[in-house]
Amino acid sequence: MLSRTADHLFWMARYTERAENTTRMLDVNVQTALLPQSESSVELLWRGMLGISELQPQYEARYGKLTPKHVLDFMVRDPANPSSICSCLHAARENARAVRGTLTTEVWETINATWLELKNKLKSNGIDRDPAPFFEWVKYRSHLSRGVTIGTMLKDEGFYFARLGTFLERADNAARILDVKYHALAELGVLDPTGVDHHMDFYHWAAVLRSVSAFEVYRKVYSDVITPARVAELLMLRGDMPRSLMNCMNEVLTNLSHVRNRHSGETERLAGMLHADLHYARVDDILRAGLHAYLTNFLERINDLGHRISRDFLVPLAVA
Numbered sequence: 001m002l003s004r005t006a007d008h009l010f011w012m013a014r015y016t017e018r019a020e021n022t023t024r025m026l027d028v029n030v031q032t033a034l035l036p037q038s039e040s041s042v043e044l045l046w047r048g049m050l051g052i053s054e055l056q057p058q059y060e061a062r063y064g065k066l067t068p069k070h071v072l073d074f075m076v077r078d079p080a081n082p083s084s085i086c087s088c089l090h091a092a093r094e095n096a097r098a099v100r101g102t103l104t105t106e107v108w109e110t111i112n113a114t115w116l117e118l119k120n121k122l123k124s125n126g127i128d129r130d131p132a133p134f135f136e137w138v139k140y141r142s143h144l145s146r147g148v149t150i151g152t153m154l155k156d157e158g159f160y161f162a163r164l165g166t167f168l169e170r171a172d173n174a175a176r177i178l179d180v181k182y183h184a185l186a187e188l189g190v191l192d193p194t195g196v197d198h199h200m201d202f203y204h205w206a207a208v209l210r211s212v213s214a215f216e217v218y219r220k221v222y223s224d225v226i227t228p229a230r231v232a233e234l235l236m237l238r239g240d241m242p243r244s245l246m247n248c249m250n251e252v253l254t255n256l257s258h259v260r261n262r263h264s265g266e267t268e269r270l271a272g273m274l275h276a277d278l279h280y281a282r283v284d285d286i287l288r289a290g291l292h293a294y295l296t297n298f299l300e301r302i303n304d305l306g307h308r309i310s311r312d313f314l315v316p317l318a319v320a
Contacts, residue, residue, distance in 0.1 A: 005099050006161045006259075007314040012095035012111070013149070014165035019088035020142035021173030025049055026075055027135045028181065028211035033068060035203050046071050052180040053083060072131060077122055085138060089118050092145075104152040107145070114141040160258040163251060164309065171248035171302050174212065178235050179295040181208045182228065205231050212243045232291060233283040245298065249275040252305070259313060267308040274301050 029049050033042045046068055050056040055074075058081065063070040078084045082091075093115040100108055117137075121127070127134045146166065153159045181204065205226045209215040214234060221238070222230050239246045253275055256268055286294050 003314050005102055006157065007310075008095040008099040009102065009158045010161045010165040010309075010314055012092050012099075012165070013146075013162040014169045015088045015092035015095065016111070016142055016145050017166045017169040018083065018173065019085045019092065020139055021170065021177070022053075022075060022083060022085055022088065023135045023138040023142075024211045025053070025173070025177055025180070026072065026131070028177065028207050030068075030131060030135075031207040031210070032181075032204050042068070048180045052176045055081065055083060069128070072127070076127060076131075076134075086118065086122060089115055089138075099158075102158055104148075106148045106152045110141075110145050110148045114145065117141075157259050160255045161313070164255045164259070167248045167251040167255070168302060168306050168309070170243060171245055171252070172299060172306075174235060174243050174245055174248065175295045175298050175302070177208065177212065178232065179292060179299075181205075182232070182291050202226055209234075214241065214243065217241060229283055229287060232287065236286070237278060237281055237283060239279075246275075246278045249278055256309075261312065264312040267305065267312050270301070270308065271305055274298070274305070 026049075029045050032045055043066055047056065047066055050059050050066075050071065059066070059071070059074050062078070062080065063074060074081055074084065076085050079087055079090075081087060093111050096103060096108055096111045121134060121137070149159070149162060153162075202225075205228060206215060208231060209218050209226070212235065218226065218231070218234055221234065224230075234241055234244065236245045238244050239250055241247055249271070253268075253271055256264070256271055260268060
């Protein structure tokens, strides 16, 4: 397969996943902002999301004062923000259009229809009144795109590169969602890693679990009160949890093995080391050493892995 074609498929899937995960981060912030708390606490939640997304300087240069409405506009509509939902779904559509002949009709029509419907939704003021239905729509369209890809595309190199893009992006964003919420609660002074000793703690973590479609999964796995340690374990170390870091790395390794070439040995080795660190980790040890430090290191390594995959298989990022 031509590296340019593989590159478009990789980024088509990655941008679709990024739009969904941006939606999930916004959703958890909107939910937790509705809880009774001080104005400064709400501002800290929104500022933390911008910080962990590495977008705070860009936001401040464009909007100045931080307000929830401006953050929503910046993360949903703003075409100048490359990580906004609008920018991501447009980029996914453009990458799909560039390799239209490689995709099945169902995949192309799903991605194209998502972009066309999005333009109509952004013209209405429904998002400002209540963003929840819009968030659910973005998640649904991402699920639909992923399902159509799995259900209709030939399981060849193009398919595996699309899956690589999906799970690299999911790992990155899952780590960011967990890190921003854990860090924000620590700043607010309501965090007890081993148990819930603050009346607000339960609702914050329940919102986090719902934002990654894991609330029912948590109840099934643990059948007990929600604690930060168990949330961290579920979203990091459980291989049977679809959006966990462990499951993402399982998928990255599997798909890398399908497309390996004579240049990719070191990339596979580093991916295997990151997978092994998660496989043999214990959540108590991670919390004792510092979850923020662990997740920061994970994000650095997953970002390096993405750069290496681009170098070994795709169009180098500097050229792209």
